[in-house]
Amino acid sequence: MDLRDKEVMREALDYASWGLGVVWPNPSVGCVVRGVNGEIVGKGRTLSGGRPHAEKEALREAGEGARGGEVSVTLEPCNHEGESGSCVHALLEAGVRRVVVLLGDVDVRVRGGGVEALRRGGVEVEEVWKEDRSDDLVRDALRLNGGYILNRLEGRPLLSLKVATTLDGKMGLRGRGGVKITNEGAHEDVHRMRGCYDGILVGWGTVKLDDPLLTCRIEGESWRSPLVIVLDKEGSMGRLEGEELRLMEDLSVRGLVVLVGEGVEDEVVRRIEERGASVRVMRLGIRGGMRWRDIGKVLGREMGLTRVMVEGGRGVFTRMLNESSVDRLYWYRDGSLMGSKDGLDVWGGGSDDVWRWKVLKRRDWGSSDLVVLEEEDFDERLCGLYEEVWV
Numbered sequence: 001m002d003l004r005d006k007e008v009m010r011e012a013l014d015y016a017s018w019g020l021g022v023v024w025p026n027p028s029v030g031c032v033v034r035g036v037n038g039e040i041v042g043k044g045r046t047l048s049g050g051r052p053h054a055e056k057e058a059l060r061e062a063g064e065g066a067r068g069g070e071v072s073v074t075l076e077p078c079n080h081e082g083e084s085g086s087c088v089h090a091l092l093e094a095g096v097r098r099v100v101v102l103l104g105d106v107d108v109r110v111r112g113g114g115v116e117a118l119r120r121g122g123v124e125v126e127e128v129w130k131e132d133r134s135d136d137l138v139r140d141a142l143r144l145n146g147g148y149i150l151n152r153l154e155g156r157p158l159l160s161l162k163v164a165t166t167l168d169g170k171m172g173l174r175g176r177g178g179v180k181i182t183n184e185g186a187h188e189d190v191h192r193m194r195g196c197y198d199g200i201l202v203g204w205g206t207v208k209l210d211d212p213l214l215t216c217r218i219e220g221e222s223w224r225s226p227l228v229i230v231l232d233k234e235g236s237m238g239r240l241e242g243e244e245l246r247l248m249e250d251l252s253v254r255g256l257v258v259l260v261g262e263g264v265e266d267e268v269v270r271r272i273e274e275r276g277a278s279v280r281v282m283r284l285g286i287r288g289g290m291r292w293r294d295i296g297k298v299l300g301r302e303m304g305l306t307r308v309m310v311e312g313g314r315g316v317f318t319r320m321l322n323e324s325s326v327d328r329l330y331w332y333r334d335g336s337l338m339g340s341k342d343g344l345d346v347w348g349g350g351s352d353d354v355w356r357w358k359v360l361k362r363r364d365w366g367s368s369d370l371v372v373l374e375e376e377d378f379d380e381r382l383c384g385l386y387e388e389v390w391v
């Protein structure tokens with residue numbers, strides 16, 4: 001990769017980030033096509049729902065301009081789906097001369113097969129991740145596709161947790177629901193962030209107490225509202241009498257899935273389904289609760305989610321943290337204090353040791369700010385997982 005290749009690949013990667021939250025169960029891919037003279041003739045990214053693929057979009061825009069040209073793509077082009085439908089086929093048809101691939105695709109149907117098929121077709125292929133795994137572009141691509149990689153290799157989504165607390169780490173006051181903590185700027189950011197997640201998960205307690213909407217309320221972007229998942233071990237949603245939940249308001253735009261514990265009566269499950277939600281019955285652990293390992297499997301392997309944001313409440317946070325099941329933290333903080341008399345901590349449990357995190361990003365809006373953190377070993381674990389596929 002020369003300097004220009006790097007610039008173009010960065011553009012493809014930036015373009016790909018648009019798809020986070022809306023392309024699942026597929027990865028979000030970006031593709032840039034340059035013509036014989038090096039000018040950009042087409043750009044594409046995986047579209048909502050995961051199709052069409054990025055390469056097809058970019059080649060469509062490039063038309064005849066792709067012939068003899070170069071393609072930069074953030075993920076190995078697919079070679080599955082028969083002979084005619086794949087991106088490899090489209091690239092060969094278009095007559096491109098060279099393809100630069102940022103990451104190999106871990107999907108069992110691809111795994112190097114895409115690159116091989118291109119080479120067999122006479123195309124020059126450069127595999128960036130094989131040359132330099134510490135390259136910034138490779139690292140950023142791994143992070144961008146982290147949820148997809150975890151889904152395909154561990155059968156679970158990337159699990160993020162969002163909290164909003166005071167400066168002294170309190171998320172609310174005992175006995176007083178819905179105390180507003182962060183300011184408008186932070187609020188708006190939550191909506192933006194939601195749009196980049198496939199699903200938002202909350203516990204039944206939060207639904208009952210706050211009656212949240214959990215949508216993405218950015219103008220023109222409400223279609224990005226993620227699927228909502230409610231942990232409702234007892235099936236309480238099926239016992240509501242006549243009350244309407246705001247969550248149920250626009251089920252035509254986004255779905256609602258309720259995870260209930262085994263043992264909840266069929267009649268109760270039926271009543272939840274009648275309200276327009278789909279229900280999954282979960283095994284319970286020896287201590288009587290749903291385990292995060294099982295929740296991850298259902299969300300990832302069974303439902304195809306690649307990125308899930310957990311938004312409440314305290315009981316859910318506590319179990320998730322106690323079971324070491326958080327990959328990423330979005331910590332919205334406000335410059336205010338509550339004290340420990342009535343202030344509620346985020347984490348009701350605790351570990352014996354200090355649990356460390358790495359800062360990925362900081363932002364601020366005057367009195368409130370955001371720190372995005374990643375579990376200290378996450379990066380290394382993800383790279384390790386990715387590497388194992390290729391040995």
Ligand code: AOF
Nearest residue numbers: 026027029046053054076077078087107
């Ligand atoms: C590409 N370009 O933009 C994406 C790819 O369900 P399908 O048929 O769309 O295939 C999904 C698989 O295709 C997915 O697991 C991954 O291997 C690949 N995704 N491939 O060439 C793209 N999104």
Ligand code: ZN
Nearest residue numbers: 053077078087
């Ligand atoms: Zn494809």
